[in-house]
Amino acid sequence: MDLSHLKNKIAIVGVGYTPQGKIPGRTAASFHIEAVRNAIEDAGITKDDIGALIVYRHFDAIAGDYETTAFTIGEQLGVSPAIISQEHQCTRGWLFNSIGLLNSGLVNYVVISYGDNARSGKRSYVKELSGGKATDELAAYGDLSTMAKYAMLARRAMDTYGTGPDVWKEISVAQRRWAQLNPIAAMHGKPLDYEGYYAANMVVDPLRLLDATPSSDGGRAIVLTTAERAKMLKNPPVYIRGIGSANRPVSPFKLDLEDDRNAATVSSRMAFEMAGIEHKDVDACELYDCFTYTVEATLRDYGFFKPSEVKEFITAERLGPGGELPVNTSGGMLSEAYYMGLTPVAEAVMQLMGRCGDRQLGKVPGSKTPEIIVCSDNGGVFQSHATLVLSRED
Amino acid sequence: MEKIRATEFFAPDISADTAAFWEGCKEHKLVLQKCKKCGKLRWPAAYLCPNCLSDETELCELSGEGVIYSYAIYHKPFHPSVADKVPYVVAEVDLKEGARLVSNIVDCELSELKCGLPVEVRFIDGEGYARPVFVLKK
Incomplete structure (x- = not known):
């Protein structure tokens, strides 16, 4: 598929943050609307400029909330955009949808948002049960967690490629090092060493507690527009040089480790080809890291290393501050905060805009000012995937 | 063990x-x-x-014979009612005839488990239903 006509045609022009970490007493919707307000203010547009409001999927309402829908968020923002949508499940269609809407001229600005009160509301993420009753067949086997689905692919990778906790500890420690440079990261001021990683409880073997992203209160939003409009706004535009999107909609247990149809593989090839880049051109990666293993799998499926070389490639030195390939420079979802794909995308945009403070690439000793950052967004259990190649220059 | x-x-x-x-x-x-x-x-x-x-x-x-594609060992009970059941093993089993099922591996030591091991089906009767589980083929 030749997507070169879309290269650098769309840009990300604003990012919205909220208080994050543990912020009790607030609804999920409140984080969405605060993030959107801050994102449009950051971009320098008004709420009436929003042509499309695309909201990430929301889990079941908790903490006394009503259901968090795109209508609620639209209502609370007082906007009436032409397009309002929300993914019901964890598909990752927002990127292609935004590109299509903007490039066709159907709308001028797209806002993407995520918000949750998962931490204060103690979200359990057990979706196979509802009110203690099974919602599918897997509950009959006690298979109650998304984590186990990732754990099974991680186990298969251990068996096939020789990865394992000794590799995942490197990811965990590298991202924790980044978090020490990010004052808003959940794990800021909480350094981690290898002993600390191994001391964490085994949750679903082979994955430990520190292999999983903790839940967060808070929200995140971004604003996208065309390159022409982007150049008139106040922030330096971050151009979308390459995009990829792919789905592998099979039950997680049917996913094979080695399969050319894997969503990350297909999506990354599309994005790299469109961007006209090779792996050596990438200055940093901001990757969806629901689990440590997801980072390994994404780097592998993107072709950054040969599967058999996983142990040599994935080291805290390479991925951490000052390393050859900085990965998840905010601390990522593992050590900063969990806002689905907007954790990695927001960080990439902030890095390319040069707004990252102590963790700014180019300022961190041993790092260079980034020109190209690759981001991933992953949904379900490796079932839906989006790749962005973001660039400072058009 | x-x-x-x-x-x-x-x-x-x-x-x-x-x-x-x-x-x-x-x-x-x-x-x-x-x-x-x-x-x-x-x-x-x-x-x-x-x-x-x-x-x-x-x-x-089907014959009920297959091999373990992969497995995960639940140590954390994700629901109060399974608190006394951990650890337990959820596995993906590739059946000989060419389909993959999710099931449990039972009657085994955790240290015996490995991807690729041959297994065979057993059935466990529950209340109003029965479910397949697998044991290691000796």
């Missing part, structure tokens, strides 16, 4: 598509759909064959 024993979890939520599978289990038979047109074994159950979209389906009783 921790010996993993069979235990009952939750009664499955059975749909119109999966009913035949669970009926088979009640008779301690592993029964999956097979496409009459292209011959592909189908799991999860569905109305059409996802390979050729034919709706001509037959039921096929």
Whole structure:
């Protein structure tokens, strides 16, 4: 598929943050609307400029909330955009949808948002049960967690490629090092060493507690527009040089480790080809890291290393501050905060805009000012995937 | 060494598509759909064959033999009612005839488990249903 006509045609022009970490007493919707307000203010547009409001999927309402829908968020923002949508499940269609809407001229600005009160509301993420009753067949086997689905692919990778906790500890420690440079990261001021990683409880073997992203209160939003409009706004535009999107909609247990149809593989090839880049051109990666293993799998499926070389490639030195390939420079979802794909995308945009403070690439000793950052967004259990190649220059 | 024993979890939520599978289990038979047109074994159950979209389906009783594709060991109980059941093993089993099921591996030591090990089916009767589990083939 030749997507070169879309290269650098769309840009990300604003990012919205909220208080994050543990912020009790607030609804999920409140984080969405605060993030959107801050994102449009950051971009320098008004709420009436929003042509499309695309909201990430929301889990079941908790903490006394009503259901968090795109209508609620639209209502609370007082906007009436032409397009309002929300993914019901964890598909990752927002990127292609935004590109299509903007490039066709159907709308001028797209806002993407995520918000949750998962931490204060103690979200359990057990979706196979509802009110203690099974919602599918897997509950009959006690298979109650998304984590186990990732754990099974991680186990298969251990068996096939020789990865394992000794590799995942490197990811965990590298991202924790980044978090020490990010004052808003959940794990800021909480350094981690290898002993600390191994001391964490085994949750679903082979994955430990520190292999999983903790839940967060808070929200995140971004604003996208065309390159022409982007150049008139106040922030330096971050151009979308390459995009990829792919789905592998099979039950997680049917996913094979080695399969050319894997969503990350297909999506990354599309994005790299469109961007006209090779792996050596990438200055940093901001990757969806629901689990440590997801980072390994994404780097592998993107072709950054040969599967058999996983142990040599994935080291805290390479991925951490000052390393050859900085990965998840905010601390990522593992050590900063969990806002689905907007954790990695927001960080990439902030890095390319040069707004990252102590963790700014180019300022961190041993790092260079980034020109190209690759981001991933992953949904379900490796079932839906989006790749962005973001660039400072058009 | 921790010996993993069979235990009952939750009664499955059975749909119109999966009913035949669970009926088979009640008779301690592993029964999956097979496409009459292209011959592909189908799991999860569905109305059409996802390979050729034919709706001509037959039921096929399987040998119950397979190998472990992968497995995960639940140490954390994700629901209060399974607190006394951990650790337990959830596994993906590649059946000899060519479908992959999620099930449990039981009657084994955790240290014995490995991807690729041959396993065979057993059935456990629960309240109003029966479910397949697998044991290591000695």
